[in-house]
Structures are given as structure tokens and as C-alpha cells.
Amino acid sequence: MRERSFRFLAHLMLPLCVLLFAAAPAPPPRVPFSIGERIEFSVDWGLVNAGTSSLSVQDTVRLGGHLCWQIQSQARSNEVLGKLYPVRDRVVTFMDVKGLFSRGLHKNLSEGTYKKVRDYSILPERGLVIKRKDRQPVDTLAIRGHVQDVLSAFYWVRTQPLAVGKVLEVQAVDDLKAYRLAIKVLGREKLKLKSGTFDCFKIQPILLGEGLFKAKGEVIIWLTADERRIPVKMKSKIFIGAISATMSSYTPGR
Numbered sequence: 001m002r003e004r005s006f007r008f009l010a011h012l013m014l015p016l017c018v019l020l021f022a023a024a025p026a027p028p029p030r031v032p033f034s035i036g037e038r039i040e041f042s043v044d045w046g047l048v049n050a051g052t053s054s055l056s057v058q059d060t061v062r063l064g065g066h067l068c069w070q071i072q073s074q075a076r077s078n079e080v081l082g083k084l085y086p087v088r089d090r091v092v093t094f095m096d097v098k099g100l101f102s103r104g105l106h107k108n109l110s111e112g113t114y115k116k117v118r119d120y121s122i123l124p125e126r127g128l129v130i131k132r133k134d135r136q137p138v139d140t141l142a143i144r145g146h147v148q149d150v151l152s153a154f155y156w157v158r159t160q161p162l163a164v165g166k167v168l169e170v171q172a173v174d175d176l177k178a179y180r181l182a183i184k185v186l187g188r189e190k191l192k193l194k195s196g197t198f199d200c201f202k203i204q205p206i207l208l209g210e211g212l213f214k215a216k217g218e219v220i221i222w223l224t225a226d227e228r229r230i231p232v233k234m235k236s237k238i239f240i241g242a243i244s245a246t247m248s249s250y251t252p253g254r
Contacts, residue, residue, distance in 0.1 A: 031100070031159055032229045033057050033069075034253030039231065041245040043075065051077040051087060053245055055231070057253055061094065063103045064123070068094040073151055085112050093151040100156050101146035102173075122147060122173070131176050141176040148172045148181070153205075154221075157183055158229040162201045164188055182206045191222055191233060195247050198232050199225045228252075 038056040042049065053075040061070050070092060077087040089111065094104040105120040119132040122143075129141040148156055153172050160168055168183040186202045200222040222233040232247040 035059055037253035038251040040249040042248045043245045045243050046241045050081050063094050067097045068103050087111050091151055093149055095152040102149040102152040105149040129173055150174050179207055201225050
């Protein structure tokens with residue numbers, strides 16, 4: 001009698017356990033950054049030092065009632081190059097803390113005589129991106145679901161599990177243009193830099209179009225293979241050579 005009771009209980013618990021495991025939500029991605037993280041880079045154009053850049057997680061703010069990471073990228077030419085071609089760029093993304101997608105982007109670009117200040121509100125619940133100039137709406141883009149911007153996509157990659165040969169895909173927008181972005185994990189390399197020696201994943205972001213890989217220039221990024229996923233080097237080929245950014249210092253977040 002007791003054996004039959006146990007057997008009945010086992011038959012009852014098995015489908016219940018299956019149901020519980022099937023209904024359990026997937027664990028959220030691990031976030032390797034936090035408020036106060038700051039990464040400083042030395043920027044070189046070929047063999048010439050061109051200036052500095054930085055990536056920093058400044059704070060968390062509420063945007064439309066949603067808690068967001070406020071993440072900033074800055075680039076600045078040095079004194080010598082600045083006399084010929086001054087660069088003062090600042091880009092800020094507002095990345096949803098729970099979903100790790102973009103809810104807004106601010107661009108303040110100053111490169112030589114080129115000046116541009118734009119704000120983008122990304123409203124996935126309304127399927128809309130609103131472009132603003134001088135705080136006034138000037139244009140819109142229809143979207144489906146959650147998207148990344150040029151800066152939030154970079155931080156999203158840091159939260160993803162990586163392995164050599166793996167390809168990640170994400171929907172992204174930039175200046176009211178929607179596209180699919182693939183991130184290929186090309187390999188694993190050990191980099192010796194002035195700031196230290198790092199075991200890294202070597203990754204390449206690529207635009208996807210018409211079912212084929214289409215590269216826009218060539219950008220290579222080295223992320224540390226540890227749990228921090230620190231970008232220690234970035235290299236981009238341009239029409240007049242190559243620009244590289246190498247980490248000069250790292251300050252962990254709080």
C-alpha cells in the first residue's frame with residue numbers, strides 16, 4: 001500500500017516539475033558593468049597619437065518611467081592634431097536596466113567644421129523612434145520590438161556569453177536607419193599592452209543585408225575573456241589608414 005502511494009506521488013510530481021521548469025523564466029543576462037566604471041583609451045592614427053577617448057557608466061536615470069543606465073562615450077583630439085582637425089565628440093545612451101535595450105540617445109559631435117547635436121527617443125512600446133533637433137521633433141522611424149543604438153549595442157555584447165565561432169545578431173538603429181547587426185567572435189588572443197596582459201575574445205561587428213554579410217569598413221574589438229568583458233582595444237580601418245584605441249586605464253564600477 002505504501003509503495004503504491006509513493007508511486008502515485010511520483011507520477012503526480014513528475015508532470016508538475018516539468019511544468020514548473022518549463023514556466024520558469026530564463027535567468028537575466030549577467031551585467032559586468034555598474035555605475036562608476038570608466039575606461040580610458042589612447043587613440044592612435046597609424047603611428048601618430050591622435051588623442052584620447054573614454055567609456056563611462058555615469059548613473060542610472062528614469063526615462064519615461066523606465067530605469068536606465070546612463071552610459072557616455074567621449075573622444076577628444078590632442079593639442080597638436082586639434083590645431084588641424086579638432087575633435088570633441090560626446091555620445092550618451094540610455095539603456096533599459098531590465099531589458100538591456102536602448103530607450104534614447106544623445107549625440108553632440110564636433111569634428112573640424114562639422115557640428116551636430118541630435119536627440120533620439122526610442123519608444124518600443126509605441127514602435128517608434130523620434131528624432132529631435134533643438135528639442136523639437138523633426139522626424140520619426142517605425143520599429144518593431146526592442147532595438148539597440150550605436151553605443152548600447154556595444155554594452156549589450158558585453159552581457160552575452162561568447163565563444164569562438166559564435167555569431168550574435170541584434171536589431172539596431174542609427175540616425176533613423178534600421179539595420180541588423182551581427183557580431184562574429186573571430187578568435188581568442190592574448191594582448192600585451194602597457195596597461196597589462198589580457199586574454200581576449202576578438203570580435204567583429206558586421207552589418208547584415210539581403211541575407212549576406214556586408215561589412216561597412218572593418219572594425220575589430222578585443223574584449224577580455226573574463227567575467228568583466230573589458231574592451232581593451234578597438235581598431236578601425238578608414239580610407240586614410242587605420243585608427244586604434246588602446247586601453248590606458250580601467251576604473252571598476254561601484
